[in-house]
Amino acid sequence: MAAFPGSIAFDEYGRPFIIIRDQDKQRRLTGIDALKSHILAARQISNTVKTSLGPKGLDKMMVSADGDVTVTNDGATILKMMDVEHEIGKLLVELSQSQDDEIGDGTTGVVVLAGALLEQAASLLDRGIHPIRIADGFELACQHAVAHLEKIAELFPISATNTEPLIKVAMTTLGSKIINKCHRQMAEIAVNAVLAVADLEQKDVNFELIKVEGKVGGKLEDTVLVKGVIVDKTMSHPQMPKELRNVKIAILTCPFEPPKPKTKHKLDVTDVAKYKELREYEQDKFREMVDLIKKAGATLAICQWGFDDEANHLLLQNELPAVRWVGGPEIELIAIATGGRIVPRFEELNPEKLGSAGLVREISFGTTTDKMLVIEECSNSRAVTILVRGGNKMLVEEAKRSLHDALCVVRSLVQEPRVVYGGGAAEIACSLAVAAQADQLASLEQYAYRAFAEALEAIPLALAENSGLSAIHTLGEVKAKQSATGDPALGIDCMFTGNYNMRDQHVIESLRSKRQQLLLATQLVKMILKIDDVRSPNEMEG
Incomplete structure (x- = not known):
C-alpha cells in the first residue's frame, strides 16, 4: 500500500480507485498548456548549451555531488552531468547522447536546433494550429532540408597518402575545443590514428583498436600517437629489464x-x-x-x-x-x-x-615515479594508442573528449566521404531552400515550413552571438549574399578573417553529422508535440 502516493478507496460496486494525496491542491496540465510547459522546459535546456556553440563558445564548469569538477564545452558531457528533473529535459539529454553515440560530433548543435524548433512550434500553437499539423509539417520540411543537404554536399577525397583534407576537417571539429592551441598537432594525431585502423576499401573503421590514455603532467604538445599499446603498469619487479626486444x-x-x-x-x-x-x-x-x-x-x-x-x-x-x-x-x-x-x-x-612485439619498454614521466609500459612494433600494427598529456586532470579529460570528437568525425568521413560547409553555411542554405518551398505550398503546412526555416537560423545566430558579432545584422548579410550568389559555402565569419566563404577558410563538416542533427532534432520535436499529458502509472490505473 505504501507504494502509492495516496490511498485506495472503493466505489459502490466494489471497484478500487486511487485518491491522490493533496489532490484538491494539485493542478494537472493537459492539452496546449502541457505542450507549452514541455516546450518551456526544452528551451531552458537548449539555452543552457547554446552559449557553448562554435569556436568562440564558452565552457561550462560542472561540479558533481562529490565535489569533482569538470570543465567542458562538449554538449553531450554537459547534459549528461546536469541534474535534469523534467521529463522533457531528460529526452533532450538522450537526444544529445544518441547524436554522440552515432556520430560523435554535433551534440550541442542538435540540442540548439531542437530548442529552436520547439520555440517556433510554440508560436504556431498560439496561432491556433493543431500540434499534429505542426509535427507533420516539420517532418516534411526536414525531408526537404535533408534533400537539399544531399544536393549541396561535395565529394571528399579520402587517401592514406594525402591526409591534408582530413586534417582540415578535424581542425574544424577541434576549433571550438580547449585544446585549439595545438590545433593542427591534435588533428594530425586523430587522422593518423583513424587511418591506421581503417579499411579504406570496405569503408570501415574498427574503433576498438584505438585507445586514448591520459597522463597528468607535461604540456598538451607532448601528446603522442603510439603505434602499439600503452598499459598503465610497470614490470612486476623493479630489477626486471626496462626494455625488451623481439x-x-x-x-x-x-x-x-x-x-x-x-x-x-x-x-x-x-x-x-x-x-x-x-x-x-x-x-x-x-x-x-x-x-x-x-x-x-x-x-x-x-x-x-x-x-x-x-x-x-x-x-x-x-x-x-x-x-x-x-x-x-x-x-x-x-x-x-x-x-x-x-x-x-x-x-x-x-x-x-x-x-x-618488436619492442616493449617502460617510459617514465618527468621527475615523478610514474611509469607506463609501451608495446610497439606489434605483429598486427593496426592497434594504436594516443597518450594525452596535460597540466592537470581536467585538461587531460577535456583533451580526451575533444580527440574522441575528432576521431568520430574522421571515421564518419571514411564511412561516407561527403562534406558540407560549416560556420552555419549549410543551415542557411537549407533555411533558404525550405522557405522557398513554403511559398509553393497552398496547404496549412506552409506555416510549419516557414517556422522550420526560421528555426534553422538558430545555429548561425548562436555562432554570431557567441563570437561577439551583431547576430541579426550578420545573419541578414550572409543570407542576402547566399541568395544572390547561390553559394552554399557562405557562413558566419566567427574568426574575424573578413571572409564569409567557408571554403576558403577550410571550415568543413561531415554531411553525415549534419543530416543526423536534422533528423534527430525533428523526430524528438515531433514526439514532444504529440505529448499532451504526463501521468504516473498509478494515476493511469486510477
Missing part, C-alpha cells in the same frame, strides 16, 4: 598461485612437517608454472591477476619479466595487437598462442 608474450588470465580450496573448505596445518610439505608443494607449483611459460618460448608474461612476492622473485630468478594486474580491455587489446591468444590455463600454453 618479445614473445604469454597473455594469461590465470593467477600465479597454487590451487586453493574452495571458500567453504579450510586447510588446517597442525605441525611443522605438514607446513614444510605445503610450502614445498607451493614452490613446486610455482616452478611448474614458470617452466611451462619458459617451455612455450615466452620472454614476457602479462597476467590479468596479481601474484605474491615469492612468485615474483622466482620469475626474476628465471629471467622471465612479467606484468601483473593488467585490466580486461587492455588484455584484449594486447592480444589483438600482438596476434596472441588469451590463455586461461598454464597447461594450454604453446608457441602458437604467444603474441609477438
Whole structure:
C-alpha cells in the first residue's frame, strides 16, 4: 500500500480507485498548456548549451555531488552531468547522447536546433494550429532540408597518402575545443590514428583498436600517437629489464598461485612437517608454472591477476619479466595487437598462442615515479594508442573528449566521404531552400515550413552571438549574399578573417553529422508535440 502516493478507496460496486494525496491542491496540465510547459522546459535546456556553440563558445564548469569538477564545452558531457528533473529535459539529454553515440560530433548543435524548433512550434500553437499539423509539417520540411543537404554536399577525397583534407576537417571539429592551441598537432594525431585502423576499401573503421590514455603532467604538445599499446603498469619487479626486444608474450588470465580450496573448505596445518610439505608443494607449483611459460618460448608474461612476492622473485630468478594486474580491455587489446591468444590455463600454453612485439619498454614521466609500459612494433600494427598529456586532470579529460570528437568525425568521413560547409553555411542554405518551398505550398503546412526555416537560423545566430558579432545584422548579410550568389559555402565569419566563404577558410563538416542533427532534432520535436499529458502509472490505473 505504501507504494502509492495516496490511498485506495472503493466505489459502490466494489471497484478500487486511487485518491491522490493533496489532490484538491494539485493542478494537472493537459492539452496546449502541457505542450507549452514541455516546450518551456526544452528551451531552458537548449539555452543552457547554446552559449557553448562554435569556436568562440564558452565552457561550462560542472561540479558533481562529490565535489569533482569538470570543465567542458562538449554538449553531450554537459547534459549528461546536469541534474535534469523534467521529463522533457531528460529526452533532450538522450537526444544529445544518441547524436554522440552515432556520430560523435554535433551534440550541442542538435540540442540548439531542437530548442529552436520547439520555440517556433510554440508560436504556431498560439496561432491556433493543431500540434499534429505542426509535427507533420516539420517532418516534411526536414525531408526537404535533408534533400537539399544531399544536393549541396561535395565529394571528399579520402587517401592514406594525402591526409591534408582530413586534417582540415578535424581542425574544424577541434576549433571550438580547449585544446585549439595545438590545433593542427591534435588533428594530425586523430587522422593518423583513424587511418591506421581503417579499411579504406570496405569503408570501415574498427574503433576498438584505438585507445586514448591520459597522463597528468607535461604540456598538451607532448601528446603522442603510439603505434602499439600503452598499459598503465610497470614490470612486476623493479630489477626486471626496462626494455625488451623481439618479445614473445604469454597473455594469461590465470593467477600465479597454487590451487586453493574452495571458500567453504579450510586447510588446517597442525605441525611443522605438514607446513614444510605445503610450502614445498607451493614452490613446486610455482616452478611448474614458470617452466611451462619458459617451455612455450615466452620472454614476457602479462597476467590479468596479481601474484605474491615469492612468485615474483622466482620469475626474476628465471629471467622471465612479467606484468601483473593488467585490466580486461587492455588484455584484449594486447592480444589483438600482438596476434596472441588469451590463455586461461598454464597447461594450454604453446608457441602458437604467444603474441609477438618488436619492442616493449617502460617510459617514465618527468621527475615523478610514474611509469607506463609501451608495446610497439606489434605483429598486427593496426592497434594504436594516443597518450594525452596535460597540466592537470581536467585538461587531460577535456583533451580526451575533444580527440574522441575528432576521431568520430574522421571515421564518419571514411564511412561516407561527403562534406558540407560549416560556420552555419549549410543551415542557411537549407533555411533558404525550405522557405522557398513554403511559398509553393497552398496547404496549412506552409506555416510549419516557414517556422522550420526560421528555426534553422538558430545555429548561425548562436555562432554570431557567441563570437561577439551583431547576430541579426550578420545573419541578414550572409543570407542576402547566399541568395544572390547561390553559394552554399557562405557562413558566419566567427574568426574575424573578413571572409564569409567557408571554403576558403577550410571550415568543413561531415554531411553525415549534419543530416543526423536534422533528423534527430525533428523526430524528438515531433514526439514532444504529440505529448499532451504526463501521468504516473498509478494515476493511469486510477
